[in-house]
Amino acid sequence: MTRGELLTTLLEISRDVLDEDDLTFTDETLFENIEEWDSLNHIHMVVRMEKVFGIRFDTSELQSVVKVGDLLDIVARLKG
Amino acid sequence: MQFLSFAFLAFGGMLLGLHWAIPHRRWQNFLLLAGSLAFVYSWSRQLCILLVVSAAVEWILARRLKAAVETSWRRLWLWISIFLNLGFLAFFKYAHFFLPELKGVAASIGFRSQTLELLVPVGLSFWTLQKMTLTLDIYFHRIKRKVGFFEFLLSISFFPTLVSGPIERMRNLLPQWKKPRVWSSQGFSEGIWLIAIGAFQKVVIADNVAGCVDALLKPGTSVLAIQLGLWAYALQIFADFSGYSDMARGIARLFGVNVIQNFQAPYAASNLSDFWKRWHVALSSWLNDYVFSPASMSLRDLGTFGVVIATWVTFLSSGLWHGTGWNFLVWGSVHAAGLTIYVLTKKTRKKYKKKWGNEVWLEPLMVAITLEWVCLGYLFFHAADLREVGGLLSSVSGGHWFGLPDFDARILVLSGLAIFALHWAYLKSHDPFWIFTQRVAIRTAVYLVLGLLLLRFYAPAESFLYFQF
Numbered sequence: 029m030t031r032g033e034l035l036t037t038l039l040e041i042s043r044d045v046l047d048e049d050d051l052t053f054t055d056e057t058l059f060e061n062i063e064e065w066d067s068l069n070h071i072h073m074v075v076r077m078e079k080v081f082g083i084r085f086d087t088s089e090l091q092s093v094v095k096v097g098d099l100l101d102i103v104a105r106l107k108g
Numbered sequence: 109m110q111f112l113s114f115a116f117l118a119f120g121g122m123l124l125g126l127h128w129a130i131p132h133r134r135w136q137n138f139l140l141l142a143g144s145l146a147f148v149y150s151w152s153r154q155l156c157i158l159l160v161v162s163a164a165v166e167w168i169l170a171r172r173l174k175a176a177v178e179t180s181w182r183r184l185w186l187w188i189s190i191f192l193n194l195g196f197l198a199f200f201k202y203a204h205f206f207l208p209e210l211k212g213v214a215a216s217i218g219f220r221s222q223t224l225e226l227l228v229p230v231g232l233s234f235w236t237l238q239k240m241t242l243t244l245d246i247y248f249h250r251i252k253r254k255v256g257f258f259e260f261l262l263s264i265s266f267f268p269t270l271v272s273g274p275i276e277r278m279r280n281l282l283p284q285w286k287k288p289r290v291w292s293s294q295g296f297s298e299g300i301w302l303i304a305i306g307a308f309q310k311v312v313i314a315d316n317v318a319g320c321v322d323a324l325l326k327p328g329t330s331v332l333a334i335q336l337g338l339w340a341y342a343l344q345i346f347a348d349f350s351g352y353s354d355m356a357r358g359i360a361r362l363f364g365v366n367v368i369q370n371f372q373a374p375y376a377a378s379n380l381s382d383f384w385k386r387w388h389v390a391l392s393s394w395l396n397d398y399v400f401s402p403a404s405m406s407l408r409d410l411g412t413f414g415v416v417i418a419t420w421v422t423f424l425s426s427g428l429w430h431g432t433g434w435n436f437l438v439w440g441s442v443h444a445a446g447l448t449i450y451v452l453t454k455k456t457r458k459k460y461k462k463k464w465g466n467e468v469w470l471e472p473l474m475v476a477i478t479l480e481w482v483c484l485g486y487l488f489f490h491a492a493d494l495r496e497v498g499g500l501l502s503s504v505s506g507g508h509w510f511g512l513p514d515f516d517a518r519i520l521v522l523s524g525l526a527i528f529a530l531h532w533a534y535l536k537s538h539d540p541f542w543i544f545t546q547r548v549a550i551r552t553a554v555y556l557v558l559g560l561l562l563l564r565f566y567a568p569a570e571s572f573l574y575f576q577f
Contacts, residue, residue: 047461066381066385067381067396067400067401067404068381068415068450068451070401070404071404071408071415071418072415074405075408085405087402087405087406088248088249088402090405091250091397091401092248092249
């Protein structure tokens with residue numbers, strides 16, 4: 029998957045899990061600025077991402093994620 | 109030395125003058141550290157020693173953790189830190205509660221029992237959590253640079269936030285000691301505003317509405333009295349703790365240091381998840397980052413059940429942090445139960461949001477339900493123990509519905525209006541410095557009213573509710 033495809037897929041997952049049909053974000057968007065992305069939804073997002081991308085996050089590696097681009101970096105690395 | 113005392117005014121004023129007279133950041137930091145340790149010393153000599161020694165231990169552990177390459181060693185140093193910090197907190201906060209004989213042991217090593225009891229009110233729970241963020245953030249790769257001992261000690265002992273927070277993260281404080289701090293009139297004005305609005309909340313609202321709480325929340329009154337009493341307590345605890353937090357932030361800002369905003373119009377929250385993003389943000393985000401997130405990640409294969417378990421672990425931890433009484437565990441359980449309902453009804457809420465999302469009554473109704481749930485929690489949070497809660501609830505079983513004791517209803521109404529106005533002003537701009545964007549006439553009127561009310565109601569003796577934690 030290209031970086032653009034990863035971003036598009038993440039956006040589709042987010043719109044569904046966060047129930048925000050109009051949601052848009054870029055690599056530079058901070059998670060704290062995505063209103064519906066709270067700690068409860070975060071874990072639902074993690075589970076869905078693992079399923080869709082076929083990856084497994086380490087328990088602590090998402091702790092330092094601040095913006096969408098950081099998350100995509102980890103997804104890209106795990107997908108190899 | 110309380111914030112609202114002339115001794116603190118003299119101490120803070122002198123330190124502030126010296127701080128801005130010194131041209132170099134390094135010497136400013138040294139002065140702040142010396143001033144902060146003097147502030148701690150003014151509370152207790154033993155506390156000052158404990159603070160420095162425990163900071164040194166934490167700093168050494170953090171260095172070992174940072175130097176470790178293998179995951180097993182990193183985990184070991186992290187768990188030693190967690191064990192020592194929580195053990196330290198439990199010993200001083202809880203051990204004398206369960207095991208009075210430990211006082212004798214403590215006395216034999218030089219700590220009189222009075223010292224142990226004195227430690228709790230002077231910020232142990234707050235600076236212990238703050239201290240832990242160094243090792244935790246190094247473990248989670250949020251702090252990557254080398255951290256010096258003196259900047260770490262300054263972060264923990266920084267006097268505006270030492271007593272009751274806000275529990276600032278090391279990753280936010282440490283970089284501020286490295287940057288030059290330049291005096292600005294805007295920063296100074298913002299600091300004075302925060303101190304003034306904080307003092308207003310404490311002196312004018314919290315200390316006055318406290319009388320209503322005492323009168324209404326008495327055993328055997330009535331259901332109406334309990335309801336009014338809980339609303340009054342909601343006003344009191346918000347005004348008290350938000351007032352303290354604003355003053356702490358304001359004092360820090362006078363020294364050019366930015367500290368986390370602890371309250372963001374919490375009673376405007378439309379669900380409990382939203383409430384915890386707005387109430388005691390420093391603690392709730394700490395618990396979220398270091399308890400809920402790791403727990404929910406570890407339990408994610410259990411699906412929604414895993415989220416529910418992580419929620420209960422988080423809120424029972426919060427209850428334990430506040431105190432050893434069963435009432436605090438029940439308070440934590442009330443919030444955990446509310447959030448469990450919130451998690452389990454996600455699909456139903458989604459359905460009704462589509463149906464009624466645009467109705468004007470939905471948001472106020474959700475805000476009212478959330479506030480009532482929070483007040484249900486206050487029933488246990490306010491009480492000294494569960495027996496007191498039982499005494500209050502006896503009026504329900506006794507069928508006493510509408511009788512009211514003597515209390516000043518005007519204070520309750522005016523306090524409610526003042527808190528509503530503060531929430532409204534914040535929500536309109538999402539800016540704690542909303543006052544500076546107002547017209548001159550409004551600004552002048554607000555300053556005059558604040559000044560007059562502070563002069564009218566100022567009383568130096570009142571302590572803050574959160575000092576007990």
